[in-house]
Amino acid sequence: MSSNQLKQFTREEVAKHNKPDDLWVIIDSTVYNLSRFKDLHPGGIAALVDPEIAGQDATETFYGLHRTEVLEKPQYKRLIVGKIVGEECVFSAPVPGELSKVPYAEPTWLTDGYYSPYYTDNHRQFRKAVREFVDEYLYPDAQAREEDGKRPDQKVIDKMAEYELHAMRLGPGKHLQGRTLMKGLVKPEQFDYFHEMIITQELTRFGARGYGDGLLGGKVIGLPPVLNFGSEELKAKVVPDVLSGKKFICLAISEAYAGSDVMGLQTTAVKSEDGKEWIINGSKKWITNGTFADYFTVGCKTEDGFTVILVERGEGVETKQIKTSYSATAGTAFITFDNVRVPVGNTLGEEGGGIFVILSNFNHERWVMCSASARSQRSIIEECLKWASQRKAFGKPLTSQAVIRAKLAAMIARAESVQNWLENVTYQMCNMSYKQQASKLAGQIAFLKSYSTACGQETARDAVQIFGGRGITKTGMGRFIEHYHRTIPFDALLGGAEDVLSDLGVRQALRAMPKNARL
């Protein structure tokens, strides 16, 4: 029912319904009958029958205790009996696809009155379409799956395939040729790293970190080695099924024995006597999407050093769920390979040349993670600005406290610096070949990742302080803060731990020092 068709009441009429069995309240000029609901109210009966609430305007108190989305739920919409005559609602739930008007909730290129050298009209239209897609198809599944830990709904995966989002998430390249991207909104040859960054950032907005990885994060890092280093025959077999969401792939590098120390890995691949097959033995740990993957891009120790090999799920491959601090929807696995036989044609890149395959892949993976980190910090800023403005403490909004404002200042500065650096690196990527990126951007991206996740961790800690107890509560007002604070270590570890990455950046810089440089 639209608000115009609702029955109209005066505030005096509503005030008469102030008894436990005849209990109305006004929230944002809408009249709710809570007479029956009071017994089910998660906040208890006492809060509702309070003389300051029963029959009165409870708008301010309500928004101090509940998220707007509570009123959007159908079971609560049924409590509406009318509206206040001559008044209009002030607070609105976000409209799918719309930009937020909260300062710093969007990067400058999406903020009214600001300019950017990087984005075209096509990027802007594309951003709008992706956000509408995410809000409509992904957001509800993300919230539900993060909670129940099941895999993302296959219908969502299929829908993403229909728009070619699986292909686009791998970035620009030959794999996009002949595809109709986002229903024709962007041509394959037009698609660049800014388009890809837009997808990653929009996908991050649903605030469900485990689901984000469950939504084929394994493919984003596991398929590029096949695309860039696999034989034509192997690509023809694997790529179409993965990009259409029929089959799943993951990257299996880290082990119980070694994480960042790639050369210390212990999974072995030995050639069969006839030289036609690899025989793989060992285990892998913390492998995103491993529980449901059909293909595994595996780092192995071989006679010549380190080699990357594509393994298909089959005899000798076993995957078990690892319980981590985010949702099981990510499909994080412990994998064992027990005499797994794989054709030698599944080798990705040169035998013994695995380190190059992995290192060049790391750049893209880390840049994707920086894009996500920049965006999630912004979502946290939006939550904090809203909360600090609407929450009263000692009779004043939280924003009247200088310590709260100082925390907001630091978060905003961090998010702005990460996004601006990210856009610069993305611009370099748009103008460099894959090889140039591998040599020139490894240090930049390593620094950016380590810096952005360090910023994210500080922002998570500040946000919890601003939200207080709600920042450590899985439901209600602070639920996204609790989630971010709990899951931020994934950003800081996956794709390379902060310290290791910073050191990598410095080592790259030292290698490039001119021999004749002297003070």
Ligand code: HEM
């Ligand atoms: C349409 C009216 C209302 C509905 C549908 C509603 C619903 C809910 C729900 C679902 C929660 C659980 C927390 C959450 O998910 O955010 C909750 C908590 C609560 N509600 Fe309400 N509520 C309503 C009105 C009110 C009013 C008028 C008050 C006035 C004091 C109130 C006081 C509380 C309190 C104190 C809590 C506990 C908050 C917390 O644990 O942080 N509610 N309510």
